[in-house]
Amino acid sequence: MSNWLIAWRSIQQRKLPSILTALSMAMGVMLIVAVLTILGVVEDSFRNKSSLGYNMLIGAKGGSLQLTLNSVYYLSEPIENIPYDYYLEYLSPEQRDAEYGNSIQGYAYDATWQTLQADAALTGGGFGGTAALLDGFILEAAKQATAKQWDYSEFFQQLENKILPIEVGRKTKYHGYTGITIPLCLGDYFGRFRVVGTTPAMFDSLRFGKNASKEFRFSEGRNFQTWSEDHGFYEAVVGATVAREHNLQVGQEIAPSHGAADGDVHAKKFTVVGILASSGTPQDRGVFINMEGFYLMENHAKPITRGEIQPLTEFEETDASGRTLPLPIEQREVTAVLLRTREVIHAVFLENLVNEGNEAQAALPVAEIRKLFDLIVEPIRVLMLFLTTMICVVSGISILVSIYNSMSERRNEIAVMRALGAGRWTVGCIVLLESLILACGGGTCGWLFGHTLNWGAGPYIEEFTGVSVGFFDFAPSINVLALLGSQPTMKFELSMEFLLIPALVLLAAIVGFWPAVEAYRTDVAKSLGK
Amino acid sequence: MLELTNVEKSYLEPDGSRLAILDIPSFQLAAGEQTAMIGRSGCGKTTLLHVIAGISHADAGDIVLDKVQVRRLSEEARDRFRAHCIGYVFQTFNLLPGFSALENVILGMSFARGKRDVTRARELLNRVGLSHRATHKPVALSVGEQQRVAVARALANRPSLLLADEPTANIDPTNQQNVIDLIRNTCREENISLLIVTHAMEVADQFERIDRLEDINRVTQSKHGENTENTLAQPEVY
Ligand SMILES: Nc1ncnc2c1ncn2[C@@H]1O[C@H](COP(=O)(O)OP(=O)(O)O)[C@@H](O)[C@H]1O
Ligand SMILES: [Mg+2]
Numbered sequence: 001m002s003n004w005l006i007a008w009r010s011i012q013q014r015k016l017p018s019i020l021t022a023l024s025m026a027m028g029v030m031l032i033v034a035v036l037t038i039l040g041v042v043e044d045s046f047r048n049k050s051s052l053g054y055n056m057l058i059g060a061k062g063g064s065l066q067l068t069l070n071s072v073y074y075l076s077e078p079i080e081n082i083p084y085d086y087y088l089e090y091l092s093p094e095q096r097d098a099e100y101g102n103s104i105q106g107y108a109y110d111a112t113w114q115t116l117q118a119d120a121a122l123t124g125g126g127f128g129g130t131a132a133l134l135d136g137f138i139l140e141a142a143k144q145a146t147a148k149q150w151d152y153s154e155f156f157q158q159l160e161n162k163i164l165p166i167e168v169g170r171k172t173k174y175h176g177y178t179g180i181t182i183p184l185c186l187g188d189y190f191g192r193f194r195v196v197g198t199t200p201a202m203f204d205s206l207r208f209g210k211n212a213s214k215e216f217r218f219s220e221g222r223n224f225q226t227w228s229e230d231h232g233f234y235e236a237v238v239g240a241t242v243a244r245e246h247n248l249q250v251g252q253e254i255a256p257s258h259g260a261a262d263g264d265v266h267a268k269k270f271t272v273v274g275i276l277a278s279s280g281t282p283q284d285r286g287v288f289i290n291m292e293g294f295y296l297m298e299n300h301a302k303p304i305t306r307g308e309i310q311p312l313t314e315f316e317e318t319d320a321s322g323r324t325l326p327l328p329i330e331q332r333e334v335t336a337v338l339l340r341t342r343e344v345i346h347a348v349f350l351e352n353l354v355n356e357g358n359e360a361q362a363a364l365p366v367a368e369i370r371k372l373f374d375l376i377v378e379p380i381r382v383l384m385l386f387l388t389t390m391i392c393v394v395s396g397i398s399i400l401v402s403i404y405n406s407m408s409e410r411r412n413e414i415a416v417m418r419a420l421g422a423g424r425w426t427v428g429c430i431v432l433l434e435s436l437i438l439a440c441g442g443g444t445c446g447w448l449f450g451h452t453l454n455w456g457a458g459p460y461i462e463e464f465t466g467v468s469v470g471f472f473d474f475a476p477s478i479n480v481l482a483l484l485g486s487q488p489t490m491k492f493e494l495s496m497e498f499l500l501i502p503a504l505v506l507l508a509a510i511v512g513f514w515p516a517v518e519a520y521r522t523d524v525a526k527s528l529g530k
Numbered sequence: 531m532l533e534l535t536n537v538e539k540s541y542l543e544p545d546g547s548r549l550a551i552l553d554i555p556s557f558q559l560a561a562g563e564q565t566a567m568i569g570r571s572g573c574g575k576t577t578l579l580h581v582i583a584g585i586s587h588a589d590a591g592d593i594v595l596d597k598v599q600v601r602r603l604s605e606e607a608r609d610r611f612r613a614h615c616i617g618y619v620f621q622t623f624n625l626l627p628g629f630s631a632l633e634n635v636i637l638g639m640s641f642a643r644g645k646r647d648v649t650r651a652r653e654l655l656n657r658v659g660l661s662h663r664a665t666h667k668p669v670a671l672s673v674g675e676q677q678r679v680a681v682a683r684a685l686a687n688r689p690s691l692l693l694a695d696e697p698t699a700n701i702d703p704t705n706q707q708n709v710i711d712l713i714r715n716t717c718r719e720e721n722i723s724l725l726i727v728t729h730a731m732e733v734a735d736q737f738e739r740i741d742r743l744e745d746i747n748r749v750t751q752s753k754h755g756e757n758t759e760n761t762l763a764q765p766e767v768y
Contacts, residue, residue, distance in 0.1 A: 002640070009629055013627060421641035423609040423610070524585045
């Protein structure tokens, strides 16, 4: 009969205390597994978000964390905007030219150009020099503005002073380093969720997840378009969480509220054309509207007048065919730009280049997220692990108490075994094994409970975080060698859960030690027959 | 076979003085011989058995069993020697409550490493007439049955000496005779020496050899009166 069986029989003999102590150990281990898994999920989802598909944020000068919270997570207090023409510096010359086509200046320039061309055709000569072109341009700009009945007296003033609101021909300075460029216009809310004015590229071009390999999928509908026959500029796409919470369907109309969750509700309504499938990214919590529509909402046009002259409200222009015109770029601003640099190594260079200038700041979101993670999640992880470890230690102590309490009534049993020829070591060892069986048996149950819990909660976790958790998913791995020595040269990765095994054995040995010594020291002659 | 020479045992009193219990100039038991040891309560019978079994360490003298100097063995070796060569039956609480009758018998074997024989355990239970109760836990057995299991267990390792410390003190007379017969017959069959302590004269009278501990123990010979006081003053052990 092995010592294991003898230990097991002794546990069986005291069923209730044994079950209770093993159960408390099971609970402790279950909590550890749950905490490790939850922290793993949190870290995974952070990692998911680190693979945002972009590696740089451009925003107004200020805190880089604030910029990250706003433009990555759609959280925190809104931040300042950056000029639209600054944003244009990140676009290609072709894109920029196309954007300039939609500027007051552009309209004026076109008109001037046409007039001059007509004049030239009439006179049959040249344009009459650069001065004539410039004067004509200013004149025509004024004319154009008057024709459109814009109240831009200050703009005229500026024109007369030859201070142009946008620098014609300004270089697309940063374009050489950019791959994907996605502008964000923040400031509006839909319920508790942020409304994000952006371009369709947000879902067409952006990829997320590991190696930026995942596409955004729509559980219903499609991506919004810059302009559609049915809804004009007013199309919206909502994240999975938003759709669930507000019970939104494709085809429904939503009206963002201005400035805050309880701000004035805009008159303009956007039609939901798509609902994003849950991706575990912050996009789940966003309402994405077409930037063109965003600009056309009241209070969203940047007043280019200053002083007493009030900005135009409800700016909306239609062209000759009655089609709504987009807001001229002079009246636009963006809150942030999500950038994917052309090459990864461009990031640091571009970051310095941007931060040296005084127009905007560049932030590396992954670094910011890491900082955030270290700031918030890391202490929580340490605290949670500490607490759950304490629970296990307390369970260990309850094992100690249970075995120790039984020692007085077992003294005779131990003496009988000794009289039968069992050595001191053997009886001590049996008590240690008992502690080991209780701790590891309870631990195994706890591990199973924990993983069953994960398995049961898996669908919900996946729905809310986009991270899938199954029965056989283990807590994140760590380099075990790093625990032993300071600077490991080799890698031996093992899930943190496996550390539970040596930890439990150690705990069992520690709590079993004292009663084992008691057993070891039992005075056989005195204890026999008692 | 079993030979005690000048064996002394004393206990340390709380006041620091030594309380002598045993001083036995000579005691012998031949192989297969059976003897009943009688003596007043508290005169040191249990202590003597403990000393022979190596459960207690004698202060002086030689204890030789099967040519082995028990007193010279290390504790570990004594434990192993006990497992192999000595069977022990106590007055009460012989069995481990967590184990079935059969397991209790096997337990007797498992401490003597290498000797584990379930067939013999069943055979022994059969011999003590308890084969039908092999899977019962001690609580489900009567005291008489428990003692019979204890006898089976004591014999499990084919010891050369069986020590029985008032094995029938708590049993009714009919069962008492059964247990005594069982012990005597098996010891005879397996050529095991038997040293049985009893204070029941009807038990002792059945033996050809009877030893009075007071007669072979110098302590009780000389300090008779003092020791009586001691016995009265202290709670009895067995
Ligand atoms: N551990 C001990 N310490 C001190 N005295 C003891 C101890 N064990 C037994 N004694 C004393 O030794 C004497 C002999 O005890 P014991 O051998 O149990 O007697 P018996 O079995 O003959 O009744 C008794 O007086 C008892 O009180
Ligand atoms: Mg006694």
